[in-house]
Amino acid sequence: MKLLIKGGRIVDPANKRDEAGDILLEGARISKVAKNIRCAGAKIIDAKGKVVMPGLVDMHVHLRQPGLEDKETVATGTQAALKGGVTSVLAMPNTTPTIDCPESAELLKKIVQKSAKASVYICGAITEGRRGGKLTEISQLKAKGVIAISDDGASVDSDQLFLKAFKEAKRHKLLLICHSEDKALSRGGVVNLGFVSTRMGLRGISSESEYKRLQRDINLAQKAGAAVHIAHVSCKESVEIIRRAKEKGLQVTAETAPHYFALTEEEVVGFDTNMKMNPPLRSRADLEAVKKGLKCGIIDLIASDHAPHTENEKDIEFDRAAFGTIGLETELAVSITELVHMKILSWPELVRKLALNPAKILGIDKGTLGLGCDADLVIVSPEEEWIVNKEDIVSKSKNSAFLGKKLKGKVEYTICGGKIAYC
Amino acid sequence: MVAWQKKDLLGLENLTAEEIELILSTAESFKEVTTREIKKVPALRGKTVVNLFYEPSTRTRVSFEVAAKRLSADVINIATETSSVKKGETLIDTGKNIQALKADILVVRHSASGACVTLARHLGISVINAGDGWHEHPTQALLDIFTLKEKLGKIKGLKVSIVGDIAHSRVARSNIWGLSKLGAQVTVCAPKMLIPPGIEKMGAGVTCNIDQALKDADAVNVLRMQFERDEGEAFPNQLEYFKQFGITTERLKSLKKNIVVMHPGPLNRGIEISSEVADGANSVILEQVTNGIAVRMAVLYLVSGATTK
Numbered sequence: 001m002k003l004l005i006k007g008g009r010i011v012d013p014a015n016k017r018d019e020a021g022d023i024l025l026e027g028a029r030i031s032k033v034a035k036n037i038r039c040a041g042a043k044i045i046d047a048k049g050k051v052v053m054p055g056l057v058d059m060h061v062h063l064r065q066p067g068l069e070d071k072e073t074v075a076t077g078t079q080a081a082l083k084g085g086v087t088s089v090l091a092m093p094n095t096t097p098t099i100d101c102p103e104s105a106e107l108l109k110k111i112v113q114k115s116a117k118a119s120v121y122i123c124g125a126i127t128e129g130r131r132g133g134k135l136t137e138i139s140q141l142k143a144k145g146v147i148a149i150s151d152d153g154a155s156v157d158s159d160q161l162f163l164k165a166f167k168e169a170k171r172h173k174l175l176l177i178c179h180s181e182d183k184a185l186s187r188g189g190v191v192n193l194g195f196v197s198t199r200m201g202l203r204g205i206s207s208e209s210e211y212k213r214l215q216r217d218i219n220l221a222q223k224a225g226a227a228v229h230i231a232h233v234s235c236k237e238s239v240e241i242i243r244r245a246k247e248k249g250l251q252v253t254a255e256t257a258p259h260y261f262a263l264t265e266e267e268v269v270g271f272d273t274n275m276k277m278n279p280p281l282r283s284r285a286d287l288e289a290v291k292k293g294l295k296c297g298i299i300d301l302i303a304s305d306h307a308p309h310t311e312n313e314k315d316i317e318f319d320r321a322a323f324g325t326i327g328l329e330t331e332l333a334v335s336i337t338e339l340v341h342m343k344i345l346s347w348p349e350l351v352r353k354l355a356l357n358p359a360k361i362l363g364i365d366k367g368t369l370g371l372g373c374d375a376d377l378v379i380v381s382p383e384e385e386w387i388v389n390k391e392d393i394v395s396k397s398k399n400s401a402f403l404g405k406k407l408k409g410k411v412e413y414t415i416c417g418g419k420i421a422y423c
Numbered sequence: 424m425v426a427w428q429k430k431d432l433l434g435l436e437n438l439t440a441e442e443i444e445l446i447l448s449t450a451e452s453f454k455e456v457t458t459r460e461i462k463k464v465p466a467l468r469g470k471t472v473v474n475l476f477y478e479p480s481t482r483t484r485v486s487f488e489v490a491a492k493r494l495s496a497d498v499i500n501i502a503t504e505t506s507s508v509k510k511g512e513t514l515i516d517t518g519k520n521i522q523a524l525k526a527d528i529l530v531v532r533h534s535a536s537g538a539c540v541t542l543a544r545h546l547g548i549s550v551i552n553a554g555d556g557w558h559e560h561p562t563q564a565l566l567d568i569f570t571l572k573e574k575l576g577k578i579k580g581l582k583v584s585i586v587g588d589i590a591h592s593r594v595a596r597s598n599i600w601g602l603s604k605l606g607a608q609v610t611v612c613a614p615k616m617l618i619p620p621g622i623e624k625m626g627a628g629v630t631c632n633i634d635q636a637l638k639d640a641d642a643v644n645v646l647r648m649q650f651e652r653d654e655g656e657a658f659p660n661q662l663e664y665f666k667q668f669g670i671t672t673e674r675l676k677s678l679k680k681n682i683v684v685m686h687p688g689p690l691n692r693g694i695e696i697s698s699e700v701a702d703g704a705n706s707v708i709l710e711q712v713t714n715g716i717a718v719r720m721a722v723l724y725l726v727s728g729a730t731t732k
Contacts, residue, residue: 195621199436201536201557201593204620271537316513317535319556 001418002026004039008047008379012054013348014356014368023052025375028418033369045420047379050412053351054367055087055118055376056332057358059177060152060231060255060303062324063089063120065111066104067096072308072396074108077328078117080306080395082422084329085378085411088119088359088366089306092152093130100125100136105144118416119376121364123148123177126165132156135165138172147362150177152231153278155213157183159220166224175362177229178217180238181279185209190319192280196265202318205280207235214238218245218252227251229361232305234260234279236289243298253361254298257305258334259325259401261290267401273314273321274401277307281401294353295344301357304331308397325401330388332380334402336409340382375418384410427725431543431550434559435600443565443601449721450569450714456493457717466724467496473521474500476532476553477508482688482712483553483563487530490719499526518542518550528723531555536593549726557591563687564597566718568605570711571642574683579606584636585627586612586668587646587695588658590619594687598644599627612636614658614668633668634677642683645670648695661694671697675705683707 003025010021010033022037023030058081064072072080074091081089091108093099099108105122112120124146128134132154141149149169155178156162169176186209191197193204214230218241221228233239233256245252259277264284267275275281293299307324314321335354339345345353351367359367366376388402414422425441435443456464472491474484484500491498501521503509508517514533521529528549531539536556543550554560572578583602589595589611602609603626610628611618612635623629630636637643650661658664670684684696684705692698701708 193620195624198590198619198621199596199625201555201559201596271540312513315515315541317533317541318537319535 002039002042003045003415003418003420004037004042005045005047005052005377005379008050008052010052010369011347011351012369013352015370017369018348023369023377025415025418028375030369030371030373030375033371045379045413049381051347051380051382053378053380054355054369055378055414055416056085056354057088057362057364057366058086058303058306058328058331059090059301059358059362060257061089061091061306061328062094062308063091064308065095066107070310073115074111074120075115075117076394076396077306077308078120080326080328081118082414082416083394083411085332085380085414086118086328087376087378087414087416088121088364090121090123090148090362092150093123093125094153098125098129099123099146100128100130102137102140102144105141105146109145117421119366121362122146123150125149126151126176127156127161130154132158132161135161135168138168138174142172142174146174147364148175148177150179150231152177152179155179155181155183159216163220163224166221166226166228170224170226175227175229177231178214179231180210180214180217182209182213185212190276191268192265192282194265194283196268200269200271205278207237207282207286210235210279211237211241215241218250221252222250230254232257232260232279233290233293233299235282235286239289239293239298242293246298253300255301255303256290256294256299257303258327258331261287261294262334262338263401271318273316273318274325274399274403276318276321276323277325277401278323291339291344294339300353300361302331302335302353303358304328308395309399310397314399324399326393326395326397326399329393329395330400330402330407332378332411333386333407333409336380336382337407341408375415377415378411379413381410381412383408386410427729430726430729432561432722432726433539433543433550433552435561435564435597435604436559438604440604443568443604446565446718446721446725447569447572449725450717453720453724454714454717457713463493463495465495467491467494467727470496470527470727471525472496472498472528472530472723473526474498474530475503475517475521476501477503478532478534478554480532480553483532486712486715487553487719490716491723493716494720494723496723514538514542515545518546522546522548528727549729551722551726554593556593557596558593559597560593561597562715562719562722563594564601565722566711566715567598567644567685567687568601569718570685570707570714571683573714574707575641578602581607581641582610582639583607583642583644584610584612584640585644585646586633586636586670588617588648589613589622589646590617591649592646595646596625599625603627610636612668617658633674637674637678639679640682641679642685643670644685645696647687647689648691650691650694665694669695669697670700672699672703675700681705685711688712
């Protein structure tokens with residue numbers, strides 16, 4: 001099977017390419033990239049006026065399997081990914097059971113082999129049950145194919161234990177991803193602490209609960225001489241702490257999610273539980289700082305923190321509703337709308353944030369359109385506008401913070417492993 | 424005069440000054456009814472009002488019940504401890520079942536902020552917020568405003584101080600919205616830890632100094648200090664609170680002679696207010712309770728005739 005993508009604007013920062021051209025895919029690989037390719041027998045996709053880029057690598061996704069199949073499955077989650085132009089995901093370990101032992105990692109691996117429609121990489125837990133009490137057997141997890149560890153959704157409170165975790169992660173060359181949150185400060189909170197929490201009478205989550213813990217996490221990583229990746233950066237102080245850490249030359253990388261540069265706490269007014277996430281939507285100043293962080297390279301990448309929840313868990317009292325928004329199907333469009341069209345990032349910079357940088361940080365061979373590389377691509381109509389409709393969502397859960405929002409930039413084709421996986 | 428159009432009363436934040444005035448003037452005519460020998464009008468005959476209370480309440484629930492009965496409505500009280508809620512039924516399911524029983528107005532008290540907003544979105548029948556979490560308690564603020572207007576003849580230009588646990592008070596929030604919309608100047612006063620961030624953006628002045636808060640005040644609304652909270656959020660010491668913030672005869676001496684003292688109840692005598700003041704000449708605490716009936720009659724009457732059902 002040969003696929004020839006003709007005349008698109010190829011944006012491939014890994015190979016310093018940003019120009020119109022053709023790409024030939026043979027089997028599951030990219031076989032040629034050139035100005036004008038002719039190839040008899042190839043199926044042709046006309047990409048004139050479109051942007052052709054590597055498939056997105058989303059390193060923060062909750063696929064919910066095993067155990068939480070009412071929210072999402074590997075099959076539905078990866079289908080949603082493809083619709084959003086995402087061809088590789090890192091699956092978070094907060095499933096039932098937790099991915100904290102070789103058996104559960106093996107279980108997930110089997111589900112992935114059987115049902116995944118895109119590349120799924122596995123993130124294991126740092127501690128057993130993500131309870132912060134006892135470290136998992138990192139070497140055994142690694143042997144089962146786990147490529148990173150995180151207690152996402154929870155933070156290890158004990159400095160001593162977390163330092164040990166960093167040392168272990170370093171020893172086994174696994175990336176450690178931090179959910180930086182001091183629950184002693186944020187407990188019970190449901191929305192950013194500030195005027196909106198006051199006005200609505202909801203318990204607030206301070207920025208302090210995020211950035212204080214984030215600073216600690218960086219300090220411990222430094223002490224262990226280990227790399228650290230910070231998940232879902234949401235507030236200005238966190239951006240500043242990461243800036244200083246990078247200035248010092250520490251091995252710190254950071255991600256943010258589209259909702260933190262597209263939405264503010266104001267969205268919560270009206271008690272829409274799709275706007276309830278953790279960390280919470282913050283203030284305008286925080287949003288601007290996150291955007292600036294993306295622009296200056298302080299924040300390395302964008303990941304969706306795709307967090308599906310059923311209607312039963314969302315359509316209830318705000319205090320009781322589950323935290324999280326889905327994001328796989330909208331992250332590219334939101335990023336184009338808010339960052340490219342608003343001139344915060346160029347197209348090549350966007351591709352770095354959404355594909356190349358996460359691939360590099362995870363150490364996987366993705367995010368590039370180089371010769372011989374995996375034929376994972378996305379073709380986008382950069383100017384096309386569309387509205388996020390609940391009916392169109394393919395994820396099993398519909399809890400999107402972007403429902404009803406108009407976005408500019410639409411995925412036309414997603415090609416995964418050389419095959420048209422979405423169009 | 425504007426016509427009432429909203430199917431629900433969820434808070435004062437989203438009401439206009441005209442809508443608040445309409446409720447107040449409607450309440451005035453209903454107050455007259457409550458002074459008659461036969462205190463009943465047929466305005467809501469054939470309608471069913473359901474009181475759904477997820478939090479303990481005597482004053483507000485009874486007040487709504489009396490109000491609905493004086494309008495000739497049929498009233499059903501549901502205490503959630505003895506209902507299907509105990510069996511795990513969700514808020515929205517409970518609401519939909521009550522709607523299916525063909526109730527017309529649902530009066531809801533809930534411990535979660537926004538619960539009434541969520542419910543109103545799912546129901547075609549009217550929802551009246553009888554207090555949701557720390558969010559709003561619109562009928563309490565309306566009866567406070569009604570009482571103030573009755574006592575002082577106007578609201579515009581009045582200086583009203585609200586003293587107490589502002590952070591956790593739905594009464595404070597509704598009063599700030601309502602009073603400032605009608606042109607009063609509101610000041611909130613509390614220990615610093617009980618002043619929530621950004622409250623000044625709601626239109627209230629802020630001080631931690633009780634004397635400053637009361638200096639030129641025409642009225643003071645004294646909030647209940649909730650020392651029964653087990654979250655360690657209230658002021659740490661009751662006696663100290665009384666010394667620093669308690670409304671006492673001593674404090675009243677240096678203030679406007681006819682300062683109106685209000686309290687939404689239930690009282691903590693000797694904590695936020697001294698008995699002399701609570702029972703004294705400046706206190707309108709029991710009048711508030713009486714006025715609550717007229718105000719709730721007005722609200723029930725207006726939402727039942729809403730034009731945008």
